[in-house]
Amino acid sequence: MTRFSALSLLALGSLALANQDAFGTKCVQFGDKIDIPDVKVNFAEYVSGGTNLSLPDNAPSCGASSQSVTADVCRIAMAVATSNGSEITLEAWFPRDYKGRFLSTGNGGLSGCIQYYDMAYTSQLGFATVGANNGHNGTSGKPFYKHPEVVEDFAYRSVHTGVVIGKELTKQFYDEGFNKSYYLGCSTGGRQGWKSVQKYPNDFDGVVAGAPAINFIGLLSWSAHFYPITGSPSSKTFLTTAEWSLVHDEIIRQCDDMDGAKDGIIEDTDLCHPILETMICSSSTKNKSSCLSPEQVNTAQQILSPLYGSNGTMLYPRMQPGSENLAAPIMYSGSPFPYSTDWFKYVVYNNPKWNGKSWTIKDAAAALAQNPYNIQTFEGDISPFQKAGGKVLHYHGMQDQLISSDDSKWYYSHVSKTMDMAPSDLDDFYRFFAISGMGHCGGGDGAYGIGQGTDTYAGSDPQDNVLMAMVQWVEKGVAPDTVRGAKFSNGPGSKIEYHRKHCRYPRRNVYKGPGNYTDENAWQCV
Ligand SMILES: *[C@@H]1O[C@H](CO)[C@@H](O)[C@H](O)[C@H]1NC(C)=O
Ligand SMILES: *[C@@H]1O[C@H](CO)[C@@H](O)[C@H](O)[C@H]1NC(C)=O
Ligand SMILES: *[C@@H]1O[C@H](CO)[C@@H](O)[C@H](O)[C@H]1NC(C)=O
Ligand SMILES: *[C@@H]1O[C@H](CO)[C@@H](O)[C@H](O)[C@H]1NC(C)=O
Ligand SMILES: *[C@@H]1O[C@H](CO)[C@@H](O)[C@H](O)[C@H]1NC(C)=O
Ligand SMILES: *[C@@H]1O[C@H](CO)[C@@H](O)[C@H](O)[C@H]1NC(C)=O
Ligand SMILES: *[C@@H]1O[C@H](CO)[C@@H](O)[C@H](O)[C@H]1NC(C)=O
DSSP states (O other): OHHHHHHHHHHHHHHHHHHHHHHHHHHHHHHHHOOOTTEEEEEEEEEOTTEEEEOTTSOGGGOOSEEEEOSOEEEEEEEEEEETTEEEEEEEEEESSOOSEEEEEOOOTTOBOOOHHHHHHHHHTTEEEEEEOTTSSBSOSGGGTTOHHHHHIIIIIHHHHHHHHHHHHHHHHSTTOOSEEEEEEETHHHHHHHHHHHHOTTSOSEEEEESOOOSHHHHHHHHHTHHHHHOSTTSTTOOOHHHHHHHHHHHHHHHGGGGSOOSSOOSOGGGOOOOGGGGBOOTTOOOGGGSBOHHHHHHHHHHTSOEEOTTSOEEEOOOOTTOHHHHHHHHSSSSOOHHHHHHIIIIISOOTTOOGGGOOHHHHHHHHHHOGGGTTOOOSOOHHHHHTTOEEEEEEETTOSSSOHHHHHHHHHHHHHHTTOOHHHHTTTEEEEEETTOOSSSOSSSOOBSSSSGGGOOOSSGGGOHHHHHHHHHHHOOOOSEEEEEEEBTBTTSOEEEEEEEEBTTOOEEEOOSSOTTOGGGEEEO
16 A cells, blocks of 8 residues: 555656656647748747746847746747748747637837746736737837838737737647637737737737827827927926926825825826916025926926827827826936937938937928828727627826826727717727826836736736736626726835725726725725
8 A cells, every 4th residue: 555655656746747848848849840931930948937037139128138937838939021021039938837818918119029027927827928029129219220111010010920820829739729819018019909909800809908109100209299398407498307296296286185085196187287387486485496487387387288280180198197206207308208219210211310309390290191001000990809809908007107198098089989989888898997006007106006917916816907807808708897906015016005996987086985095995986
């Protein structure tokens, strides 16, 4: 008996080892077998959970020379030709603990960078995951210079190509194939998600698109127009980060309790229209560093106003109030915003000498007239996606310092009017959540932990996790009513201080009590 047990244990032990080997061996052999037109396999390797994966090939500007991998995965690295003059670098991560779902990740900014942290995140959640480099390497827009085919990859083709190849590989790698396909991305990744919804309605069953860089050309003109407003740091119109912090405090003073709670978080920025003349130094103000000049107040007011084209059309809505502290060092720094400069240099004018300081509203019109490959990503009719049975969960932080959440509200309104659908009808397939206290894709003063990535992970329960909420919506037909965010006491992964349920747009959150504002049940969506 004893001997039998020992043998069984041994057998079990070697079986486990054999399984591990089988998965690893299968992985490497699979890499050798891949035979798909335009696909060249660079390597296939087994990565065991807990590995700190070294990424020597990742462009230095991507800022990731390593990635910690939490799940056992088969990693396949490929080059895929997208035209005779362009290619994407594509990776597929197939987890051992597979849940039968396919997922594509996206990119950020003007990059150029496979988002390994997202691939690690979603493969850990059991998704067969792909990630591509968006057709070029690194964060600069220089590869677009005189290469429209690289712009084409960036506008729509990289993600779609990765999806077509990735789905085929998933079917080949897992005998059982996959049932449902998903997308998770934020910022440029949010735009890519919307591009799929608009252009490839059958690519995904469920799309989670955060802080999307939609109305893309409008966005780049908007972020170019801050420099002409602020001027350089020596200008009378310029505000230091300390002065922006005063503006923030004044905005919070005027708008914080409109939702019923003085908690430093504005629940609905639509209600907030601060009067900033209150900040002009008065004859009785002794401490001149606690007030502003009229020129500075004017700067803040212009930044909190929409951008209009020379013919009066709105090109981009206002920066939403509340984001001042996060935005000041990046957007109002007294130098032109690099992504905008790169776009005008390398795409609009094909002129590396073009200087971001010279930007005027005429440049906005030139860029808009060009709109390569419809990178605007602002189509109002998404009925093909609706008819295909797709679901889209759109979220946007209301402290976003890089992309105004008002642009997401504008798009929501555009879809609603174009499709002649009230929000209650859109709810069947398109739900938008404006997240209070969330910066750009994460960070911020409030309950921003909604599981859109590793840094915002607060559990895999659908109520705490936008991706798993999407899975539940697609597979069980249970649509998210609210999105529950976690407020971390001290940054990502730290102790959770409180939860708050964020409302489905256009409802807004109101504090009703009787508990503390940290009590999620003391709030109501109205
Ligand atoms: C992974 O390795 C890199 C380079 O060796 C190191 O800088 C990084 O801190 C490591 N990460 C973890 C999570 O151990
Ligand atoms: C991007 O980097 C990878 C890895 O170094 C390389 O194989 C690929 O050719 C590069 N792609 C482009 C478009 O330069
Ligand atoms: C490259 O050009 C050839 C000949 O025109 C064409 O058949 C092929 O499809 C092209 N390859 C890609 C990836 O577009
Ligand atoms: C797909 O769904 C069917 C029915 O629910 C299930 O039996 C099957 O295991 C699923 N396949 C995968 C790959 O998850
Ligand atoms: C003046 O105001 C600034 C900004 O509020 C503050 O940091 C500073 O301590 C004040 N100085 C004095 C002397 O009160
Ligand atoms: C204003 O200009 C934009 C492009 O800059 C154009 O799309 C729009 O149609 C113009 N509107 C009018 C009323 O001319
Ligand atoms: C809620 O809790 C915070 C932190 O514990 C406290 O500062 C605040 O006074 C409380 N507010 C109410 C309305 O009880």
